[in-house]
Amino acid sequence: MTEIIVVTSGKGGVGKTTTSASLATGLALEGKKVAVIDFDVGLRNLDLIMGCERRVVYDFVNVVHGEAALKQALIKDKRHENLYVLAASQTRDKDALTQEGVEKVLDELKAEGFDYVVCDSPAGIEKGAHLAMYFADHAVVVVNPEVSSVRDSDRILGLLSSKTRRAEKGETPIKQHLLLTRYNPNRVEAGEMLSVKDVEDILGISVVGVIPESENVLAASNAGVPVILDDNSNAGHAYKDTVARILGQDRPLRFLEPVKKGFLKRVFGG
Amino acid sequence: MGILDFLKRKPEPSAGVAKERLRIIVAQERSTRGGPDYLPLLRNELLEVIRKYVNVDVEAVNINLERDSGHEVLELSVALPDGKPAP
Numbered sequence: 001m002t003e004i005i006v007v008t009s010g011k012g013g014v015g016k017t018t019t020s021a022s023l024a025t026g027l028a029l030e031g032k033k034v035a036v037i038d039f040d041v042g043l044r045n046l047d048l049i050m051g052c053e054r055r056v057v058y059d060f061v062n063v064v065h066g067e068a069a070l071k072q073a074l075i076k077d078k079r080h081e082n083l084y085v086l087a088a089s090q091t092r093d094k095d096a097l098t099q100e101g102v103e104k105v106l107d108e109l110k111a112e113g114f115d116y117v118v119c120d121s122p123a124g125i126e127k128g129a130h131l132a133m134y135f136a137d138h139a140v141v142v143v144n145p146e147v148s149s150v151r152d153s154d155r156i157l158g159l160l161s162s163k164t165r166r167a168e169k170g171e172t173p174i175k176q177h178l179l180l181t182r183y184n185p186n187r188v189e190a191g192e193m194l195s196v197k198d199v200e201d202i203l204g205i206s207v208v209g210v211i212p213e214s215e216n217v218l219a220a221s222n223a224g225v226p227v228i229l230d231d232n233s234n235a236g237h238a239y240k241d242t243v244a245r246i247l248g249q250d251r252p253l254r255f256l257e258p259v260k261k262g263f264l265k266r267v268f269g270g
Numbered sequence: 271m272g273i274l275d276f277l278k279r280k281p282e283p284s285a286g287v288a289k290e291r292l293r294i295i296v297a298q299e300r301s302t303r304g305g306p307d308y309l310p311l312l313r314n315e316l317l318e319v320i321r322k323y324v325n326v327d328v329e330a331v332n333i334n335l336e337r338d339s340g341h342e343v344l345e346l347s348v349a350l351p352d353g354k355p356a357p
Contacts, residue, residue, distance in 0.1 A: 147288050154296045158303050191283025198289045202296055 002110040004117045005246075006136040008160075010152030012123030014144045015181040018217060020120035021049040022228035022236075023140065026243030028083035029228075032115040035074065037105075038088035039132040040122035041096050047087045050077065051224025061089035064101030070108050079229070094127060102131050125159060134164050138175045138246070140208070144182045145194040153178070154203055177208035177246060184213045186258045196256065209242030211235050212255040301334050309333060316346070324350055 007020040017038075024036035037060060038046035047053040052075045058068035063086070077083035086105075089096055109117050121132035133139060139160050143153040160174050161167055167174070180199055187193040200206050216233030220226060228243070230236040234255045241251040302309045313333050320326055326348060334345040 147292055150292050151295060151299075154299065158300070188285070191285050194285050194288055194292075198285065202289065202292045 002106075002114050002117060003138060004106060004119065004136045005138040005140060006119045006121055006133045007140045007142060008121035008129060008133055008156055009123065009142040009149070010125060010129075010156040011144075011149045014142050014149050015211070015217075016123070016142050017046050017049050017120055018221065018227065019140060019142050019179060019181065019211075019239075020046060020118050021226040022239040023243060023246075024083060024116070024118040025050075025077075025080065025226040026228045026240055027116050027118070027247075028077070028080040029240075030243065030247060031082070033082045033113060034116045034118065035084045035086060035109050035114050036118040036120060037086040038120050039097070039128050040088045040120065041094065041128055042088070042090065042092055043122070044088040044090055046120050047075075047085060048224060049221055050085050050226065052077065052085050052087075053224070056087045059087045059089040060105070061091055061096040063105055064097060070105060070112075097128065097131050099131060099134065103135060106135055125155065130159075130163065133160060133174075136160075136164060136174055137166070138177065140177045140179050140246075142179050142181055143199060143203075145180060145184075145188070145199060150194070150199060150202055157203065157205065176205060178203060178205050179209050179211065179242060180207050181211040182213045183210050183256075185256055189258045196253070207253070208245050209238060210253055210256060211238045211242070301332075309335065320348055326351060 005023070007016050007023065009016050017040075020036055024034050028034045036046065036050070038044055039060075040046075041061065044056075044059070047056050055075050058073035060073070062068040063070050063073045074084040074086055077085065106117060119132040119136065122128040141153050141156055141160075143149050157176060160176060164174055166172065178200070180196060183196070184193055188195045194202075196207055196210055212234045214227075214233050214235035216230050217227050217235050220230055220233075220236075227233060227236050228239040238255055241254060244251050313331055316333075317326070317328065317331050320331065330349040330351075332345075332347045332349075334347075336343045336345060
């Protein structure tokens with residue numbers, strides 16, 4: 001049984017690709033066979049975050065158009081042998097992806113025995129975002145504690161429950177997971193940032209994880225290593241917890257308390 | 271926070287304002303979601319008509335689309351301002 005997970009948000013720059021890379025890697029660490037697909041046609045970036053940008057030969061659109069076999073286009077992760085990346089095309093043709101084409105690729109991945117397919121959605125609510133969510137069984141809605149991101153994610157939650165295959169066919173609805181990223185407990189305590197509870201109250205859905213704002217996320221993307229593999233970062237551990245929860249395990253939320261600075265730091269800054 | 275930070279003004283706690291604004295706009299957008307695209311337009315035109323007679327605020331007009339089994343009800347409410355009606 002293949003489970004399709006879309007990582008989406010509406011707003012750009014909130015951490016969809018970072019989350020897709022870490023989620024896919026985390027599922028692979030749990031022994032699952034995983035493919036992660038970049039749906040952002042024209043703006044390929046998942047390959048960079050996964051650190052396989054120089055190994056892209058064929059892409060998603062090539063497979064949809066029959067110019068390459070799926071096996072040729074799937075890039076095997078160099079760290080985990082059960083993890084594969086399907087890169088987005090760099091074409092400027094926005095109609096390069098079709099619903100039938102996407103369905104064909106997903107069906108082929110199912111036939112290949114993949115446990116999970118992670119779909120990294122582009123920002124916005126246009127065709128690419130629609131196709132990324134259309135066939136999903138689970139949705140991870142990435143949200144920042146910031147007004148425009150929260151509003152957009154509410155819009156996306158509405159689309160997930162109306163404009164997807166499961167909704168149209170009247171099947172069990174997509175399982176929605178809210179992931180709060182770039183969370184800064186110190187600013188929340190100071191009343192400068194929406195809290196976990198604020199966001200949950202507004203959207204009427206509880207979080208599946210909270211990823212603290214962390215310098216390690218930029219370092220990870222600089223290096224092309226998903227942050228979940230960074231054992232020294234809270235963000236990495238928070239992603240590991242999130243993956244466990246999506247797999248049905250019970251893990252308490254961590255890293256929600258403000259970090260108290262020591263005396264020297266308080267005096268001299270830092 | 272270092273010594274120099276005392277010279278900088280701290281930002282006002284603003285999360286409460288953010289939450290309140292979001293609560294209102296999200297509720298409003300949910301009420302018209304899934305409805306026909308003309309709803310916002312209808313709302314604006316109604317507002318114009320009402321304003322010919324009474325000076326009401328944008329937020330005074332509330333449109334709600336309710337779906338019951340088999341039929342839809344368009345509910346419209348206008349909160350009139352206190353005081354004397356316009357002449």
